[in-house]
Amino acid sequence: MQCLPAPSRADLTVKPRLLRHLSLILLFLLLVLGCGYAAYHISDRAGIRALAENGERQLELNARAVESEITKYTYLPSLLELEGNVSRLLLAPTAYRRHHVNMYLQGLNERSGSLAIYVLDPDGRVIATSNWDEADSYLGEDLSFRAYYQDAIKGRPGRFYGIGSTTGEPGYYLAHGLREGNRIIGVAVVKVRLDALEERWQRALLEAYVSDENGIIILASDPMVRLKSVRPLDDATKERLARSLQYHWAALEELQLFNRSPLDEGIEQVSFATAGVPANYLLQTRRLEDTPWHLTLLSPLQEQRSAAMSHGMLAAVAAALLAFLLIAWNERRKVIATRLAAREALQAANDELERKITERTADLQASNERLQAEVRERQQAETTLRQAQDELVQAGKLAVIGQMSTSIAHELNQPLAALRTLSANAVRFLQRGALDVASSNLQNIAELVDRMGKITASLRAFARRSGDQGEASLQQAVDAALLLLHPRLQRTRVQIHHAFTETRLNIEQIRLEQILVNLISNALDALQPQTDRQIWLSGASEAEHYQLEVRDNGPGIAPETRAHLFEPFFTTKPGEQGLGLGLTLSASLAAAAGGSLTVRHPEEGGTAFVISLPYPREPQA
Ligand code: ADP
Secondary structure: OOOOOOOHHHHHHHHHHHHHHHHHHHHHHHHHHHHHHHHHHHHHHHHHHHHHHHHHHHHHHHHHHHHHHOOOOOHHHHHHOOHHHHHHHOOOHHHHHHHHHHHHHHHHHHHOOOOOOEEEEOOOOEEEEEEOOOOOOOOOOOOOOHHHHHHHHHHOOOEEEEEEEOOOOEEEEEEEEEEEEEEEEEEEEEEEEEHHHHHHHHHHHOOOEEOOOEEEEEEOOOOOHHEEEEEOOOHHHHHHHHHOOOOOOOOOOOOOOEEEEEEEEEEEEEEEEEEEEEEEEEEEEEOOOOOOOOOEEEEEHHHHHHHHHHHHHHHHHHHHHHHHHHHHHHHHHHHHHHHHHHHHHHHHHHHHHHHHHHHHHOOOOHHHHHHHHHHHHHHHHHHHHHHHHHHHHHHHHHHHHHHOOOHHHHHHHHHHHHHHHHHHHHHHHHHHHHHHHHHHHHHHHHHHHHHHHHHHHHHHHHHHOOOOOOOHHHHHHHHHHHHHHHHHHHHHHHHHEOOOOEEOOOOOOOOHHHHHHHHHHHHHHOOOOOOOOOOEEEEEEEEEEEEEEEEEOOOOOOOHOOOOOOOOOOOOHHHHHHHOHHHHHHHHHHHHOEEEEEOOOOOOOOOOEEEEEEOOOOOOO
């Protein structure tokens, strides 16, 4: 069965950290977007408010301008009441009077800057007009269907915006009922143009329009919206308006406004397409005084929206920056805290270390003092030991001399006896005059005296105390040892084989001689019982040491004895013959010189002692 691997500890710890990071990133994005949106919203609201306030002022100003443009002409039709020719023409029309009135109206029209001034008879037919001499003159035209006529004939001021049925030219019609006593005998009409307002708006880059009582735009800064309805028109109204020819044959399409959202009384936010491009506007409407018309001002929200967008982005960037700063500050705070903790831990560790060092130093000092005391004790012991060793060496030497005393005495007695005989003979030969023989005897005497001097000199040298330092000649040492042992060698007839080369060794001369005397005299002792007596002195160079082997063909050493050879006072020799110090002393003298003394038990029999000694040290440059 296969087991799924258990999630490791690392997986379990990574996940919460990942989640924490993800939620932090999400929070960061939310904060940035939230700040951006809030700033955008606030800036948008404030911008709209400022735009609305400014729009309100513009609206007021332009409304006044429109009102004054309209009211400028209101007195004009009533002026005709004062003109006697007009009332006379209305009461009794003649061609002459008509001509007069036509001329008068033409002059008046020119001076007032209106489009046309004309007079209607009570039936609504044009009886005189300022454009009497033009091709599209109104003269004789029946305008009784016009609303301004119908109002004026009833004594009400006729106000009407419409497109001329004859000229197709838009204009504002002001009508006034002309009275003769209490009776209305005709209607005076002034048609004025309001295009000047549109031009003024265009120059000021204002987007505005005026809608009339039917909701139809009659004046607009943008010619495209002219004659469009600002509200939906039902079929009956459309029918009525079409029949009235007020807007000539205009289709009266509805102005397409989208996304309308009212903000306040007379203020709303809309979007509509100008030249096919949809744009947002702040729409403000105000009713014009003394008319059923409304002036509407459109303030584009484009710039204000871009500003709000910029503010939003700025706020988002600032929030991001602030968040980054906060994160950085937090990270820094963490790093500082970690560093502080680490520093404290380090300080604690340091203190602990210092305490341990102090303790250890105290321990070390104590053990150092102990060691120094021990060293002093050892030095003391070594000095004592060295003294004891020296004493032992000396004792050994004296013992050897003591052992040899008989043979020394014998050695000296022999030449002495010979001296006595030779000297007596010499005297006798001198008396006989045998000078040659006497001289020969004296020569022998001198040789014997030399020999005795050598024996005593070597004994003195052997007995002398010596030190650790020094350099020895191997050849000299062997010669001295053999000289010292000469009597015994002669007596025992031992054959000595020399197989070494002269070399200098790092040991005091006397000490090397002493070792050799000990080893050779031991060999002589061992060889004593037998007749074939041989001793080999053979040398070999071993790295930094030179080894000299003193081997005899004696009986060898019994196995039970071998372990005790170098023990002081161990001897197998009977009575006074052995002290048991020879090997002990020799070994310690070799060791003191940086060498050693070892024993070998050759298979062919006999015993071999090996002295290993270092070469003298090269003098330091
Ligand atoms: P001593 O000669 O006074 O006995 P040593 O220390 O010189 O003291 O020798 C100790 C013993 O070692 C001797 O008693 C002897 O038994 C043994 N020994 C030393 N050299 C030889 C040798 N060449 N052959 C046999 N035995 C020896």
